[in-house]
Amino acid sequence: MPSPRDHQPVRVRFAPSPTGLLHLGGARTAMYNYLLARQTGGQFILRIEDTDQKRYDPTAEQDIIDSLHWLGLQWDEGPDVGGPHGPYRQSERKALYQPLAAQLIENGQAFYCFCSREELEASRNEQKARGVQARYAGPCRDLSPEEAQARVAAGAEHVIRFKMPREGSITVTDRLRGDITFENRNLDDSVIVKSDGLPVYHLAAMADDYLMKITHVFRGEEWLPSLPLHAHIYRAFGWTEPEWVHLSLFLKPSGKGKMSKRETEAMRLTGQTIFVKEMGALGFLPEGVLNWVALMGWSYDDSTEFFTLEDLVSKFTIDRLNPSNAAIDFKKLDHFNSLHLRALPPEELARRCMPFLVAAGLPADLETVTRIAPIIRERMVTLDEAPDWMAFFFKDKVEPAPESLIAKDLTAAESRAALARATAELEALPEWTHTAMEEKLRALVEELGLKAGQLFGLVRNATAAQPVSPPLFESMEILGREVTLARLKYALGLLETLT
């Protein structure tokens, strides 16, 4: 069911914690946010959730920014671009959370807790042994405000916990699943401010979403269990909740569970990755990745599957999101990538191939690559294949295996004779175009009573020195008269040695 809030300008945010590389799940969440923001003329905000100093990775924020840029998902407000509701790093917003936590304590909706980690650990184990759900069971919840205040004033180390009601229930609406009811007795007195004074996610994210006027919260389904806590926090402050949209999870290709670190590593060996940063180097286009990922958990109709980012901006709707988990299918990524590869104008495709050609040590130039682009784009799946397809255009000379110059069902001498005739025909050509070459050589095939594949295969191996290559005549045209003829003559020389 669409909500009227989906159509007014939304304020949405992508709020990753800087603990590692941006992965596919994050990319999808960021994209859905972006789509709704652009569609409604709202704002897309990037917020860094760095309240955990232990897991903080100083390189992660840059990776997130780079990856998002690569995907083309530009944000309107964020740590690097600023905005009216900053700062956009939670570590820089510490002062904002403190009075909020104080307010909850004031109202009796939170309490100071002085229990040690050891005590909590012991209590948890004891409860687990009894087979009950482990929850906070210490004495601090019932401390008088005066005593708690006194201990804090005396410098006692403490955290702040949310005082979860012991009875009743709370019903929260998730946009994909409808109303979900949780019994409060199953909920915990969760820590909302750590002993280092920084809030945990539960408080920080809710406070920021409220302060930043976030209207829709897109996040992974792994957050569903803490949704009641978050709703309680919102309600404790008397704030209006955002639209909650819990996205399905991405499962490993086998469909058995989330991706683990171990499997992520193993994947690298097979040329697959879930990290956005690494996809470009593997030859994937942002367009392909986006299209692929968009369709894992969302669909437009029963048949449309090719989408550009702009298409998605106009067509995305929350109500067509699918709540069930999806196994990652890299074969399908190949498919979408090749689709988008073919959709690129030749010069653009060439531009994107250049880094790979240069990395392969080929003296490629943009003009030539642009001429090659149209004849290879239908056979390329990823950009990293560019050198394989194009290398022979840029080498000074090629070294065909002599045996490869003997056509099927022909002797070496016959092959040599045929190749010699072909060379002569081409040499005599007034204009070096693929149509003219094809016309001549087809006539020759006829004259010699050969099959097209026999002659063309010879010429292919002589000029490209590889059995699989782009269309022959177009290739020779691009190669140019001089180089082509030189290679043919060199091949004739090689054949000489076999006769």
Add this chain to the structure above:
RNA sequence: GCCCCCAUCGUCUAGGGGACCAGGACGUGACCCUUUCAAGGUCAAGACCGGGGUUCGAAUCCCCGUGGGGGCACCA
């Protein structure tokens, strides 16, 4: 163990009571086209988890099983 979510071809999905002996895509197989490889075209195999209801009628609604997934931290 407790809590929560999910459930259509191997995979991603369409389907929101009759239009469905369930549609599309990837992948797979066959054939056609063909100078290699692709692309393209045609065809094929392939699914409503099970059981109860509700209804004249359920893939679609409800319940119970089962299965899968997620969560139970001073991490997000």
